[in-house]
Structure formats: structure tokens, C-alpha cells
Amino acid sequence: MADKNLIKHALNVTRTQNFAGWYQEVISEGDLAEESGVRGCMVIRPWGYGIWERIQKLMDAEIKAAGVDNCYFPLFIPLSFFEKEADHVDGFAKEMAVVTHHRLVGDGKGKLIPDPESKLEEPLVVRPTSETVIGAAMSRWVQSWRDLPLMVNQWANVVRWEMRTRMFLRTSEFLWQEGHTAHVDREDALKETMRALEMYRAFAEGPLAMPVVAGEKPENERFPGAVATYSIEAMMQDGKALQAGTSHYLGTGFAESSGIRYQDKEGSQQYAHTTSWGVSTRLIGGVIMTHGDDDGLRCPPQIAPHQIIIIPMLRDNDDDEVVLEYCRTLRTELLALSAFGEPLRVLLDTKATKASNKRWSWVKKGAPIIVEVGPRDVSEGKAAVLRRDRLYKDDGKLATAFTPRAEFVSGAVAMIEDIQATLYAEAKARMDANIRRDVTDLATHFAGDEAGFAGWVEVQWARPTGAALDKIVEQLKALKLTMRNSPLEAAAVDGACFFTGEPAVERILIGRTY
Amino acid sequence: MADKNLIKHALNVTRTQNFAGWYQEVISEGDLAEESGVRGCMVIRPWGYGIWERIQKLMDAEIKAAGVDNCYFPLFIPLSFFEKEADHVDGFAKEMAVVTHHRLVGDGKGKLIPDPESKLEEPLVVRPTSETVIGAAMSRWVQSWRDLPLMVNQWANVVRWEMRTRMFLRTSEFLWQEGHTAHVDREDALKETMRALEMYRAFAEGPLAMPVVAGEKPENERFPGAVATYSIEAMMQDGKALQAGTSHYLGTGFAESSGIRYQDKEGSQQYAHTTSWGVSTRLIGGVIMTHGDDDGLRCPPQIAPHQIIIIPMLRDNDDDEVVLEYCRTLRTELLALSAFGEPLRVLLDTKATKASNKRWSWVKKGAPIIVEVGPRDVSEGKAAVLRRDRLYKDDGKLATAFTPRAEFVSGAVAMIEDIQATLYAEAKARMDANIRRDVTDLATHFAGDEAGFAGWVEVQWARPTGAALDKIVEQLKALKLTMRNSPLEAAAVDGACFFTGEPAVERILIGRTY
Ligand SMILES: [Zn+2]
């Protein structure tokens, strides 16, 4: 394997050199997104947006299958909604985009300004979440136990003014789905909270091939107002955690502040128990940092906008039409096949660019299978097949396999499925290998983290609250660490709390985070 | 048919009594949308949003099939982009939502205010369209003729501050798609302009069952900066026109202001020729005013979120399980069928409400077929089938057909297709009957329009420009009339201009409009 050091990779920065720089390079070289000129807002380019469309399509089917209805709520939220929600208005300070005027006019000096005469009586906030407006709608829609459960979801853009942004991971504007549900009682609401969490876990580990740990967030990391917050946490290749989805059980607190009440079967008024849950374009950042390598993204086939790219090697001569015809036939044969319950997505790339440029462009984008066809392949009835997950041979050369066409076609579905499984298995092995359960001193363990990819540490703890919890959070913060979640599937406890020495009640993961 | 006057319709307002009031009632009683509390912004409820999802799904497939890539561009546009675009900044005055601050804080007196310290150096405008940011992106993405055509589309929310709003038709925030394409020359750009127009025409007349006239807008109705603007115009049941989609050929003007240049095959720099085209949630308003009747919406099957509703008549006794089982089997049989190339969409409505309430709720929503099943239907192997497009018999009673189950199932696809065709044929006949070509005096013809549904008038004209055109526009405006478009498929001209008496060069439609 030593030869691999000689490989001239497609990106200029490797993961070990500079993980953050590598991440940006995958995004720009893979045509996933770019800066828009408006700080913190990105342009999501076709390949990046195609991945989001795949995520939306597959997740939306799960959401609908659970009986949740999609709706659309307004972009703007009156400022007064936040006053109602804020516990202490005077201490309130939140980063949000505030609309104060409704007209632009010339100022008479060649510049445009917000027309002072168009100042809004009540400023409008660009939604950071639709919690409050959906709560207000639910209070109108829910009257009787017959109206419950009420389960709605929205796919939308939201804005949280961020000072330090990073594409897909933390942007001022991002795309997400937010599910909001109301139920007759705690049991039914908790069931929905856990259904959504399990939907996210299965989605991450299925279509995204991204192993995660599903668990409950500690009290200090709960969504404000939630009785319990659950998350899926994924391990990036630098060992940091990415919170990739959350599901909250809100008890009756949210229903009380929003007025979501119903008449029960006995005729008395009750507050509904509510939940909310969401994932965002952040998932794309997670996919990049889970599967990317030094040649760019490796896109899991289930969410790849195109799974197989066919590149005709054209020479501007008489052979070209024969090559194109061969490629078209190959594409037709492949389109008749299905993987993961959907027809294969196959692109014949006829752009007027050199074939080798196209190949590297698709390598950087992470198309799962890249097939090149030249006149010689046509005469031999073959195709040059490159699997993106196994790009190089041990000697450092491209692992292109010259395969008889019929053999490639008959094996294409298995290859697609194998790439999906391989990406998951690789990431799963890495995550499992980097969760340590024997660490006794966090400072020492994480000291070398800049270079060493220290991963996560799982400890047993007594789940302290109040001041005792605050103290732990502060200690961790000094080490740039946070508690991620208490895994639902952790082993039973058998010892003392890592922090307090009291009898432990559960296990919890600790790590650095995005 | 006299008995029909005795029908007690599901809505409180009829179309003839008060068309505008009827429209609002269809929307509220059909659970399509409601006011949000933020002026001009609506909440789109599940049934309304489900229709939009159907529109998106079918249209998006057409857009992708044309080789157009979906992207996502930022919600916020810097104010300076509008300064660049404005011809004369000093006369500029446009209704737009302007973000001026990025933080809310308590003012110390129990209120929240935009933090004065968070004032943005450059205000941001909430996109009224993404024209300018997409132009800026295209100028980065286009270098060579090899990069053309560059065709992108975005599904997004946009905001145009409106003083007078009407749900779906004119709202401050609405949902739309905007296609933007760049081409090497006029010919290619015009081809794309016409492809998009034809896509819209076929979409309106196909899935929406809404007949339209495709044609070119007169000069005074062109999109600012466009060389030519084309539209599809639909006739509402009050005879007014609804511009339901537009496609613009922008020449090189937009490329010049955005800097979209490419190196041609000979090595010299050229400006690209660009197009843009869009449709919005306004289409839903068009569907309501084309197909609605005094019992609510009649939703064309192709865009109905559910095409067949099965309502079990439950009595809270031992028969219930038998009825439910029969309904589930019926649903399974129907789900195995396809219409318009997609599996039937069938809902078994098990909500705990009276069956007759459910029936009327689905009538008002416009579900194409409503099936009720009671214990007696089960024992007779039948189902009570109601077609939404033919609700009443001549005697004014509901036209429920007690049909053997197997017969209903085997005829379901044909019934779905027939409803789609019937809705189109009805609307088409109405539009055709209400385009008059013999009108000599517009004032007289449109005088009785408040009651008489005067429809449109087609005239021949000389296509004057400048002052001569202005004069015609003013004359029409005094009669509350506008020119809609010059139909692409109009008959040849054979006379003088209706306005100027000069030889006519084309025909043009005149009418009242939304
Ligand atoms: Zn939420």
C-alpha cells in the first residue's frame, strides 16, 4: 500500500493536512455549493441540490407514510410572537433577520434606501423556525379529541443569523423540514417522538450510509421548553460529532403557551402533548465528512442524483456516432434496471469537454460508477468501469476494470448495492473503532486531538441536574468537549458516575462537535 | 332541470351571488388555505399544499426532462443589486420586504425591538425574484460556448409586498418556480422560451384541465427588459382572465447587465441570450375559479392529492370491523390500478366523525370520487359511489350510484380519466363560447360585465408602438380592460386594426383580468 503515497489526488488539500480546508475544497471542486456574496447564505449548485432533492424525496415518503401532512406556513413572524414566547423579554437577545420596511426608494443622491414612510408598525422576523406560527395554527385546528393526533410537516427555508458560517453545517439561511405534532397524551406523543427519531436513524444509516448513535440529549442540551430531546449523532472523519437530526417531546408546555386545547371524551378541556422534529441541509455536510476522500465526495448511491455516468470518448471523427450509439444502448439497458426499489439513474455525459476532464469532474462529485467508452471498447464490446469507492489499485493506478458490456449491465445493480453497503461498513467500522470506553482522563485523551482524531468517549454517569450538571458542563467546556447523547442501545450500567462517583444510571457520549 | 334551484348547496355563497365571496368560501371550506395573521401571507393547509405538491411533482419532471437543473439561491439580495439593475435610481420605488437588523433585544420596558447595534451596513431585500443573483451566478459559471446552454430552475418562496391581497392570486409571499437559461444565440434562446411556454400550456390543459390561450403579450405588458414576453391566459368562471404562466426572451440585455459572456468557437467574447419563465401557487387560484362550483372545489384527478376517498359508515357496533375490512380490501384493489401513468391515490378516511360530515367535507375539497360503505353495502357486495363532477341528479338529489364492488373497481380508472376529461371539456366549451370576435364597441359589450360575464374579445390590430400604443392602453384602462395576449394559434388577419384602422398584423385578446 506504500505506493498510495505517490498518488496525485484530485484535490489540492488532503484530510490529514487540513480537514476544514479539505471540506471546503470538496464542496467547491464537487460543484456542490458556493458563496453567494450575501454573508452566510450559499448558492446550492445542481449536484448539491440534486442530493438534497434525493434526501427530500426519500424522507418525505417516510413522513407521509407516518400519516403526517405537509403544509406551508409564512416566512414572516410578527415580533409579538417572540415576546409571548420569551420568558424574560428584558434579557432576550437573539440573532434573527428583522424586516422593518416594505419599500425601497431612491434617496435623490443616486442610492436606494428603505423608504422611511414604509416603516412597519410591527417589525417582522424571518422565521428561525415555525414553532410559534404552527402552534397558533394548531390552536385553531384542534377542538376535540377527534382532531388528534394532528401531525404536520413543512419543507422550508429558515434563517438564523450566524456570525461564523460554514457551508451546509452552519449557514444563515438553510433548508430543512420541521415536523410538529399534537397528541391526546404523553404516551402517544412520546411514541411519535421516538418514531421520528427512528425514522432519522434508519434514514441516516440507510440512504445516507452514515452510521449514527441515537440517544437522549442531556438536560443542558435540550431544546428550550422540551421535556426530552433526542438526537442522532454521526462521527465525522476528524472524530468530531455532528448532530444530524433531533426529535423533541415538548410535554404540554408548548400547548399551554400556544393554546392548543381539546375537549376530551368526557367533555373536559385538556392541553395537547406536542412534539417537534427536524433535519436540514446540514445532512449534506455530514455525508461529505463521512464519505469524502482526498479525491472529493463519494456519494452514496441511494442519494446520488446520477448513479452511473457514461462518458463517450469522442475524437471529432467518424467513430463518434458509433461510440454514442453504443453509449445510448448501454444507457437504455441500465435504465431498465432497479436498485433500492427505484429505476437506476444514469447520465450520458455528452458535454463538449475532454473525456478525462469529465472523468475527474465526476470523481470529485462522487458519482458512484463512472463508465468510459472509446472506439476500442465498442469494437471489443466492453466498457471501462470505475467504482468511486475503490478508485485506486494497490500500485496507485486507477482501478478501471475493462468489462464486457453484458457483464457490467447484469452486475450493475449488485455493484450499486455493494457501493452503498461498502460506504456504510467503512464508516461504521471507523465510528465503532473510535468510541472509547476505557478512558479515565479526558484531558489526556483529547490533548492530541488536533492531529489524532480522538473520536468519542463513552462514560457511565449519574445524570446529575442543576448545579452538579452545570459544573460538569463547565469542566467539559474547558476541554472544548460536550456531551452528545445517552445512546438508546448502550450496555447496562455497572459502575460509578465518571464525574461524581455516585452510582451510574446510564451511559453518555462525550466528544468535540460541529 | 328546474329542480336544481331547490338544491341546498354546501357553500353559503354561490358564484352568481358574489364571485369573490364564493372564492374565499371555497378556500376556507375546502381547507385549502387560511389567513396567517401576517398580512398578505397565507397558511397553505394540507389539501391546498397537497395540490401544490402534485403540481410541483408533475412540472418538475417536465423541467428535468428538458435538461434544466434545479439549484437553490439565497433568500436575501443585497440592496446594491437593485441599484445596478435600476435604470434611474432616483425615480425608483418598489414594494419589497427590507431586512435592516440582525438581532432582536429587549428594550428594558418589556418589549422586543430590533437591536440598534445590529443594524446592517447594507440592507438586504427578501427576493421578489432571483433574476439578479442568478445572473451573477451565471456570469461566474459561463466562460465558453461549451458551458451553454446553461439552464437552471429554482423552486422557492418569494415576497412582493402587496397592498391588496387575495389568497393564491396575489399574496405577499408566494411559492413558485423560476427557470433561467443562457444560450449562445437568439435562435436557441427563443426555442427555449417557446419550449417553456408550450410546457405551461400542456401542463395547464393536461393536469390542471384548465384551457388556456398561449400567446405573446403586447409591448406594454412585457416583463421589464424582455424582448418578448409570452403568457398562457386562462378564463375564470366570471369571465376574467388569469395570467397563469409567463416565458420571457430577454435578448442579450440581461446578460449585458449581469456580465454573462462566453468565448465563442472563434475565440471572441459574446454576450449570452437569456430566457426566464415561471409559474406559481397562483395556479391553484386558477384551478379553483375554473373548476369550482357552488359545492366547493372540483379538483382535477391528476392534481388531486387523493383521487378516491373511501368512507366507512361506522355505528360503534359489531358490524364495524366487517365494514372496515371490506373498505381495506377495496382500497387494496384500487391501489393496484394506475391512471395517467401513476398508481391511484386512495384514502380510507377512518377519522372519528360522522360519515355524512366526511362526505360533505370531501365534496367541498373536491375529491374526484367519494365512496361510502355501510353494512348493507357489504352484505350486497356494493359501494355507494359519488362522482364529484356530477354531484346531483336532475331531481336535485345526490347522484350516488350503488355499484357492485367489482364493477366499480374495474371501471375506476376509466371514471378517473373521464372526470379529468369532463372538467377540461366543460371549461374549454365555456372559454370558447366566451371569446367574442364580432364586438364593435367595447364599452357597450363590457358595460354589463358585473352580472353578465362578458368574457374576452378578440380583435385584429396593427400592433402600434410608442404613443399610439399608449393611447390604446389608456382607452382600455378607462374601461377597466387590458390586452391579454396575441394568440399563437389565431386565425390569419383579414381586416383593419380595431383601434387605428391601419391594416391589421395580428389578433389580440381583450378582457378584464386578475
Ligand atoms: Zn420546531
Ligand SMILES: [Zn+2]
Ligand atoms: Zn425571473
